[in-house]
Amino acid sequence: MNLTIPPLIALLFFPGGIFLLGSGLLYEYVDRKLVAQFQNRIGPRWFQPLADILKLLAKEEVTPEGVNPQLFVALPVVALAAALTAALYVPMFGFQATFTFRGDLVVTLYLLSMMTLCIGLAGANSIDRFSIIGATRTLTQLFSYEAPFLLALLGPAIVASTWQIGDINQYAMTHTWLIVTQPIGFIVAVIGLMGKLELPPFDAPEAETEIVSGALTEYSGRGLALFRIGKDVELVIGLTLVVAFYLGGLGNPWVFLLKTLVLLLITAGLQSLFARLRIDQTVGMWWRIGALVALVQLLAVIIGLFIGRIF
Amino acid sequence: MEAKVVPQKFIVPIGPQHPALKEPGHFEFTVEGEVITGATVRLGYVHRGIEKSTEDRNWVQNLYLLERICGICSHIHATAYVLGVEALAEVTAPPRAQAIRTLVCELERIHSHMLWLGVAAHEGGFDTLFMYSWRDRETVMDLLEGLSGNRVNYSVNVLGGVKIDVDEKQAASIRKGIDFLKERTTYYMKVVTTDETFLGRTRDVGTMSYDQADALAAVGPTARASGIPRDVRSDAPYAAYPQFPINVITAKGGDLAARFVVRINELFESYRLIHEILDKLPVGELTTRVPRRIPENEVISRVEAPRGELFYYLKSNGSEKPERIKVRTPSICNWATVMNFAVGLKLADMPMILAGIDPCFSCSDRTVVINRTNQSQVWSWEDLRQYGIKYYR
Amino acid sequence: MPIGVMLSDILASLFKKPVTEKYPYVRELVPERLRGELFWDPTKCTGCQLCVKDCPADALELIVLDKVNKRFVLRYNADKCIYCGQCVMNCRFKCLNMSNEQWELASTSREPFLVNYGRDEDVQFLLDRAAKAGSEGPCEKP
Numbered sequence: 001m002n003l004t005i006p007p008l009i010a011l012l013f014f015p016g017g018i019f020l021l022g023s024g025l026l027y028e029y030v031d032r033k034l035v036a037q038f039q040n041r042i043g044p045r046w047f048q049p050l051a052d053i054l055k056l057l058a059k060e061e062v063t064p065e066g067v068n069p070q071l072f073v074a075l076p077v078v079a080l081a082a083a084l085t086a087a088l089y090v091p092m093f094g095f096q097a098t099f100t101f102r103g104d105l106v107v108t109l110y111l112l113s114m115m116t117l118c119i120g121l122a123g124a125n126s127i128d129r130f131s132i133i134g135a136t137r138t139l140t141q142l143f144s145y146e147a148p149f150l151l152a153l154l155g156p157a158i159v160a161s162t163w164q165i166g167d168i169n170q171y172a173m174t175h176t177w178l179i180v181t182q183p184i185g186f187i188v189a190v191i192g193l194m195g196k197l198e199l200p201p202f203d204a205p206e207a208e209t210e211i212v213s214g215a216l217t218e219y220s221g222r223g224l225a226l227f228r229i230g231k232d233v234e235l236v237i238g239l240t241l242v243v244a245f246y247l248g249g250l251g252n253p254w255v256f257l258l259k260t261l262v263l264l265l266i267t268a269g270l271q272s273l274f275a276r277l278r279i280d281q282t283v284g285m286w287w288r289i290g291a292l293v294a295l296v297q298l299l300a301v302i303i304g305l306f307i308g309r310i311f
Numbered sequence: 312m313e314a315k316v317v318p319q320k321f322i323v324p325i326g327p328q329h330p331a332l333k334e335p336g337h338f339e340f341t342v343e344g345e346v347i348t349g350a351t352v353r354l355g356y357v358h359r360g361i362e363k364s365t366e367d368r369n370w371v372q373n374l375y376l377l378e379r380i381c382g383i384c385s386h387i388h389a390t391a392y393v394l395g396v397e398a399l400a401e402v403t404a405p406p407r408a409q410a411i412r413t414l415v416c417e418l419e420r421i422h423s424h425m426l427w428l429g430v431a432a433h434e435g436g437f438d439t440l441f442m443y444s445w446r447d448r449e450t451v452m453d454l455l456e457g458l459s460g461n462r463v464n465y466s467v468n469v470l471g472g473v474k475i476d477v478d479e480k481q482a483a484s485i486r487k488g489i490d491f492l493k494e495r496t497t498y499y500m501k502v503v504t505t506d507e508t509f510l511g512r513t514r515d516v517g518t519m520s521y522d523q524a525d526a527l528a529a530v531g532p533t534a535r536a537s538g539i540p541r542d543v544r545s546d547a548p549y550a551a552y553p554q555f556p557i558n559v560i561t562a563k564g565g566d567l568a569a570r571f572v573v574r575i576n577e578l579f580e581s582y583r584l585i586h587e588i589l590d591k592l593p594v595g596e597l598t599t600r601v602p603r604r605i606p607e608n609e610v611i612s613r614v615e616a617p618r619g620e621l622f623y624y625l626k627s628n629g630s631e632k633p634e635r636i637k638v639r640t641p642s643i644c645n646w647a648t649v650m651n652f653a654v655g656l657k658l659a660d661m662p663m664i665l666a667g668i669d670p671c672f673s674c675s676d677r678t679v680v681i682n683r684t685n686q687s688q689v690w691s692w693e694d695l696r697q698y699g700i701k702y703y704r
Numbered sequence: 705m706p707i708g709v710m711l712s713d714i715l716a717s718l719f720k721k722p723v724t725e726k727y728p729y730v731r732e733l734v735p736e737r738l739r740g741e742l743f744w745d746p747t748k749c750t751g752c753q754l755c756v757k758d759c760p761a762d763a764l765e766l767i768v769l770d771k772v773n774k775r776f777v778l779r780y781n782a783d784k785c786i787y788c789g790q791c792v793m794n795c796r797f798k799c800l801n802m803s804n805e806q807w808e809l810a811s812t813s814r815e816p817f818l819v820n821y822g823r824d825e826d827v828q829f830l831l832d833r834a835a836k837a838g839s840e841g842p843c844e845k846p
Contacts, residue, residue, distance in 0.1 A: 039442040040717040042724045129323045133345075133658065200436060201508060209331040209434045209662045211323075267716075273708040274508040276436020278659040281347065281511055365706070368760065373758035375788045381708035439710055446723055453735075466788045474793055475737070499712075506709040 010098040016087050023093075024232030025049040027264065031235070035269035049232070052227050061221030065128040075125070075194040076219070076226035079118035080224030081254030086111035090240050091169050091249075094256035103163045109150060112196065112237065115230055116142045122227075123215025134214025137279045138205040141195060144286040145202075151294035153302045155185040156245040165244065168237075184297040186246045189288060193238045194267060195286070197231065202282055203275035239263050323590070323658065326358050331434060331662040332687070334672035338665070342658050343472055351655040358676040362636055365686035370396055370605060370630040371470060380638065382425060382463050386419045387616045388469045388638075395612035396470055399605045404595025406551070406593040410641045411543045414588050415467050416614075417581045418485075421492065423617035424574045427523075427669045428499065433660035435512045440502060445497045454488045457481060465481045472598030482589045489582050491685040496578050503571045513567040517652045520565055529648050530641045534669045536573045537565035543615040550614075551691040555587055567667045572668075599653055603633055616641055618669050640674035739787045740807035744821040748797040751776055755791035755800060764791060769826055777822035777830050782809060804834045 011014055028049040036043030063069050079168040089097050097104075116138060123135025154177050157163060160171035172178060179186045196200040207213035216227055241251060243259045250256045279287065324341050327335035335356035341349035354681040361380055365373045374607050397404060404412075411671055425448040431692055432440035452462045459465035477485075487588040504511060519529070525535035534541050542559045544552050562569040609626040619641025628634040645668040653664060725732055751771055756764045763784040769775040792800045811817065820827045 037722065038714045038717055040446060040720065041442060041725075042722045086350050129321060133323070133342075136344075152540065183474065200438070204659065205435070207436060209436070210659055210810050212330060272439045272714055273710060274437070275432070275440075275506070275512055278512065278657060280657065336753075369758070371758040371790060372760040375790065379786075439714065441708070443713060457735040457737065458802075460735070460789070461787065464786075464788075466739075469790070469793055474789060498758045502709045506707045507707045534757060687843040 005098065007098060009016065010222055013090040015069065015095055016084060016098070020084065020087050020092065020233055020236065021229055022125060022228060024236050025053065027236050027239070028197050028232045030261065030264055031271075033269055034265060036250070037047055038272040046287075053229060056170075056220075056225035059221040061223060064126060064128065064218045067125045067218070070092060071121070071125055072194060073223065074229065075118045076223040076230070079115045080226045080233070082111045082114040082118070082236065083230045084238050087233065088290060089165055090237055090255075091244055092236075092240060094250045094253040097166050100164055100166045102250075103158060105153065105163050105165050105168070108165065108237075108241070109153070111143065113146060115234055116196070119215050119227065121225075122219065123217075126218040128218055130211040130213070130217045131215055133211050134205055134217065136187045137211075138198075138215050140279055141198070141205055141282060144283045145192050145195035145290065148188050148286060148290035148294040149196060151298055152185045152189035152192055152243065153245060155182050155297055158298075158301050165241075167192070169244045169249045172247075173251055176246040177246070179246045179248075182246070182297060182301060185301075188297065189242050189246060189296045190263070190270070191290070193242055194270060196280070197235055199267065200271050201277050203276060204279040206280060223246065236260075239267075251281060255273040259293070323491075324682070325661065325665075329340060330641065331665065332672075335432065336670075336672050338405065338661075340653065340658065340661060345657045345659065347653050347658060347661065350650045352650055354646075354672065354689055355677050356676070357673050362638065365633055365636045367632065369632065370603075371587050373467065373633060373636070374470065375466065377636070378464055378468075381640075381671050382670065383387065383423045383433050384419065384616045384621070384674065385464045386415050387614055387621060388468060389466075390416060390558050391612045391614040391621050391623045392636075393470060394614070395469045395610050397601065397606060398610045398612065399608050399627050400470075400600055400601050401606075402471060402599055403641075404472045405595045405597065405599060406554075407595040408597050409551040410554075411473045411475070411477055413555065414585060415455070415465060416550070416586070417585050418451060418455055418458075419461070419465075420617045421578055421581050422448060422455065422670075424578050425451065425492075426575060427617075427666070428503075428571075431663060431666040432509075434666045435509065437509060440509075441494060444499060447492060447514060449653040450488045452483055452490055467699065469560040469598060471601040472596075474597075476689050477589075478570060479593065481643060482592075483674050487590060489585055493579070496582075500572075502576045504568070505574065510568060511658070512663060513571060515655065516567040517649075517667060518564070519648060522649065523651075524547070526652070527647045527651060528644050529615070530571060530644045531620075531621070531669075532573045532577065533645050533648060535561045536561070536569040539562055540574065543613050543621070545641055547613055549589070549612075555584055555591075557584060563636070567663060570667050604629060605633075618642055618671060619644065620673075640671065641661065642671045645670070646675070728737070734804055734807065736804055738801040738807060739789050739803075740805065741782060741809060742780055742785060742787075742800060743800055744780070745799045745801075746776065746778070746822050746826075747799075749774065749776055749778075749799045750797060751762060752796075754794040754796075758790050758794055760788060760790065761786045761787075767830060770831060775823070775826050777820055777826050779818045780821060781817060783814065784819040798826040 013019060026150070029044065029046055030057045033043035076295065084225055088110045091097050120138040120142065122133045123138060124129040126132070142299050151291045156168055156172065157160060161177070162168060162171075194250070197203055206216065211217070218229060238249070239260045240256070243256075243263055247259050247263065320332065323340045325338040326332050327342065337353040337356070339351045340347050344500050347410070361376060365376060374389055374392060377392050378385045380388050387640050429444040430439040432438070432444065449501050449620065456462050458477065458481060460465050467475055484513060486552070493584055499581055519537045521538045521621055524534050524539055529537070529539070530541065538561050540559045540561050542557070543549070548556070549601050557580055561574055562573045564572075605627040606625055607629040609624070612623040612625065614621050621641060622639040625633060625639040626635040649664055656664065747783065751768060751774065752780045753764065753766050756766050763781045764788075765779040767777045767779060769777060789802055792802055820830065822830075
């Protein structure tokens with residue numbers, strides 16, 4: 001759908017800004033509720049994520065010793081800003097992206113990675129043991145899933161022969177669903193999404209039973225609230241990207257809601273199915289299986305296109 | 312403000328407050344990157360002075376105090392104490408009481424192993440198995456509540472017998488509960504032994520061979536997972552175990568996966584035993600009379616707690632209050648196995664290794680007075696045996 | 705290489721009701737042997753004080769107003785009690801029993817936890833005496 005919204009409104013209120021924050025909280029609630037249902041228990045009530053954020057904003061923020069205080073305060077803000085900016089190029093809520101230009105796929109992915117980088121830096125900033133180990137694990141995981149995830153998102157870009165997310169979305173809406181023609185790419189994209197969002201089984205960077213809270217151990221109050229909102233927004237954007245590419249594009253809000261919720265259901269199921277992987281197992285899995293499989297898929301796409309062009 | 316330079320190997324402190332620990336304890340792991348190079352343990356955060364308090368209370372009151380040393384193995388502490396006191400007073404509880412004691416012991420073993428299964432899965436990040444095994448544990452908690460009136464600290468024992476009786480309706484509900492649990496346990500066995508993600512966390516982690524486990528004096532399922540067939544229920548049967556013998560469950564692997572297998576197989580053994588006890592429950596009365604003043608003597612009482620061999624030393628002096636009670640719990644023996652084999656593992660394996668011995672910190676906090684003199688000697692196993700033989704001659 | 709072995713359980717749970725008990729909106733039935741609050745019947749008591757002697761938590765106190773006419777008041781501290789049931793077991797005349805209905809024993813003050821059991825006139829006598837003396841006077845303890 002095409003909606004002409006003045007850019008400032010789009011940035012601050014709708015479909016970015018406050019509306020995006022609200023939808024991030026909604027998606028977190030749905031995710032927790034689905035995981036609870038899979039585990040045969042009642043999950044939280046609908047306002048739980050909102051209550052968490054409000055409570056965190058009201059708490060005192062303690063700046064620990066030994067950190068660089070400006071960096072400590074700035075990193076959560078930069079992380080959230082990166083996540084919110086990435087939303088501008090994606091077809092959020094079924095509406096056409098507010099800003100598009102050639103190559104905005106790369107920019108969006110870079111902005112999403114910047115959020116993880118900020119978390120890693122925040123961990124490396126403190127002198128607390130748990131934060132340092134958490135930061136190491138976050139950055140290790142970033143380096144390992146980034147390549148296969150990008151390759152998986154590259155497949156649709158190649159068949160649509162464009163780097164612009166809006167055009168790939170258009171292509172996906174008009175042709176057969178890419179999950180059918182590139183199934184391996186879809187699987188790599190979904191698992192890569194789980195790695196990016198640090199959802200179980202890839203939550204070694206913030207393994208609660210080993211390193212308390214990983215890179216975010218020292219954060220409390222406003223900083224932690226901003227990081228959490230950033231993660232929720234990243235969840236929404238990640239789901240939108242994968243749906244837009246593989247599940248037949250996003251035309252209008254109802255289609256958006258339906259398709260992203262279906263993908264969230266699949267992700268929640270995968271979350272509750274596996275034990276946590278150790279960080280070395282994650283890296284080993286991604287660099288051995290993930291990258292190879294994504295490369296195979298890419299080769300298949302290229303060869304398919306080549307053959308298609310000959311005939 | 313300068314950030315301190317982080318040296319190459321640094322110490323990760325686990326506890327006293329840490330999400331991996333259910334109770335406080337302090338572990339220091341020296342790590343290089345993700346690999347552990349050293350481990351130390353420090354306990355004592357839950358020391359409550361129970362052994363000293365027993366000297367102020369009479370024999371009946373001590374039963375309830377000692378029951379509360381541990382929440383998960385409370386009945387077995389009470390059973391060990393009561394068997395000891397009955398031996399001091401030279402009475403034996405009637406056979407029906409012994410059988411009911413054994414029944415509750417086995418139910419408690421089921422409860423403890425299911426709790427451990429959930430906790431170990433949670434330490435490994437497998438929250439789904441945690442939720443499901445604790446949901447099924449509610450079945451056995453409800454059975455115990457129906458039998459005794461309380462979900463933990465059942466207080467089933469009294470000096471000379473038991474307080475509660477098992478009638479037909481109770482027996483039928485127990486049978487139904489056990490059959491449901493048997494089906495679920497078969498499923499958990501399948502999950503624990505075949506799920507590849509879970510095996511990736513437990514296979515070949517913390518492997519202890521037979522000789523190493525023997526040298527470190529491991530007890531309970533930790534030792535049985537390395538192949539040592541050490542079980543007090545068959546080595547020195549107490550309560551009703553002479554009439555209802557058990558099979559000792561061992562495994563060969565010695566790693567964390569073998570410990571899972573041993574505990575789940577023990578669950579099956581408990582189910583079989585409970586059915587057998589319910590089928591052949593002897594008739595009779597429930598208590599016998601135990602005098603208020605226990606004659607002067609000292610006695611040792613050994614039982615098999617869910618975690619290993621539990622050892623009570625009781626000394627009476629002819630009055631209404633005990634002279635000395637010493638408790639040696641199985642968790643104390645198993646700490647050395649963790650600390651020795653933690654080196655070389657990755658930091659991510661650490662919570663599962665700690666959970667693998669089923670630590671009960673509340674049980675482990677006893678004081679030991681070490682007499683450091685110049686004439687201290689090191690006694691070998693053979694020396695201890697010879698000393699014991701000479702002492703009793 | 706089997707992964708996701710718990711899939712059958714998870715999918716089944718998607719369509720089942722959650723197993724959580726929605727206490728306090730829904731109260732399940734409690735078992736009949738539940739050890740709730742202690743209740744005392746003064747008519748059969750002979751004042752042997754076996755219950756007081758063996759209480760592990762010193763929660764019971766028998767105040768003897770008149771031994772010959774069997775006028776006793778039992779002071780029960782519900783917050784000290786550990787609900788073990790030893791007193792019930794010790795009493796030879798079955799004066800004590802543990803309720804299985806009164807088990808929600810939470811309160812915002814200490815008042816409801818100190819219970820004086822006895823015939824109404826006995827309890828009243830005790831309270832009057834305490835009020836006259838101005839403080840909790842010394843009571844007979846074994």
